Amino acid sequence: MEPAEYDLMDAAEERMWWYRALHARVTDALRRRPGPDGAVLDAGCGTGGLLRRLSALGRPLAGLDYHPAAAARAAAKSGVVAAAGDANRLPFADGAFAALTSCDVLCHRAVDPATALTEFRRVLVPGGTLVLNLPAYQWLRSAHDVRVHNDRRFTARQGRALLAAAGFAAVEARYWNALLLPLxxxxxxxxxxxxxxxxxxxxxxxxxxxxxxxxxxxERAAGRAGLRYPAGGSILLVATRP
Incomplete structure (x- = not known):
């Protein structure tokens, strides 16, 4: 993203409703499907808000962001080691992590979704958990996407197909931010x-x-009780590396 967008993220992500809602859902997913014991990587960690939230899980954490200054901010905010690097070429050994989160990264114009997912699978141990968030619907593309360099948006079906093609199993895809979609x-x-x-x-x-x-x-409480939404502004996907 542009440096100014990282500034906005850094200032907003602790309080802004959307970040709080996203981070809660990612944390819920990891509690529900934690995978094996071991470290969690947040690939595309931005300025560290999710890393800070994930510390409540009591697991070893690491972060990675393409922008070195953002990685430095993430480390300072979360107290976690955060490296600068490319989601298309992760600077980590095979099987280095038991779980991996990545929020609104596969949509970026500098990221090739198939290549990045191959890398995500490579650095996960067998049985490891992948949690992704993706922006929904290409027709919803707007000035926001231009500002944050989003090149693509997805449907739940497309998200499931991408993960299946990359070799992930037990793929779940759920729309969220459904009640606010009209707004x-x-x-x-x-x-x-x-x-x-x-x-x-x-x-x-x-x-x-x-x-x-x-x-x-x-909406989150209803989802935890079993309600599924046919549409939403974002898609949360959870899968397992066989």
Missing amino acids: MVLQRKILRSDEAAKSDVAPFPPWLDATLHATTAI
């Missing part, structure tokens, strides 16, 4: 349809942030 469409396709607009990463008024987060919390 996303309004914001991105109507109110801020100009590709020169800023990204969606920004401070929200406290009352609005609390309302949006409460909506995601209700």
Whole structure:
């Protein structure tokens, strides 16, 4: 991403409703399907918000981001070793990790999804868990995607197919941010349809942030109770490396 977007992420990810909702879902997934004992890699760790949240799991952690300054910020924020590197060529040994998370990385224009997934599989031990988040629907592409260098968005079916083709098993794909999808469409396709607009990463008024987060919390609770959503702004995928 542009350096300015990392600045926005660093300032917003501890409080902004979307990051809090995402990090909660990734943590839920790792608690539900932890894989073997061992270290967790966050590939595309940004400025370290998820790493900080994952520390609650009590597992060894490592981070990687393409931008060296972002990796340094992630290390400072989380207290975890975070390296600069490319998701297409991970600088880690085969089978180095028991689980791997990667949020909104396969969508970036500098990342080849098939190559990156091959690398993710390589650095996982057999039985290791992969947790991915992907932005949903190419038709929802907007100025936000331009600002953060997203080149592609996905459907759940496409996400499952990518993971199956890369050799992963027991693939789950679930849409989330479903209740707020109509507001996303309004914001991105109507109110801020100009590709020169800023990204969606920004401070929200406290009352609005609390309302949006409460909506995601209700959706998360319903999902944990078994409700599945037919659509959403993002897709969470969980899979196992055979």
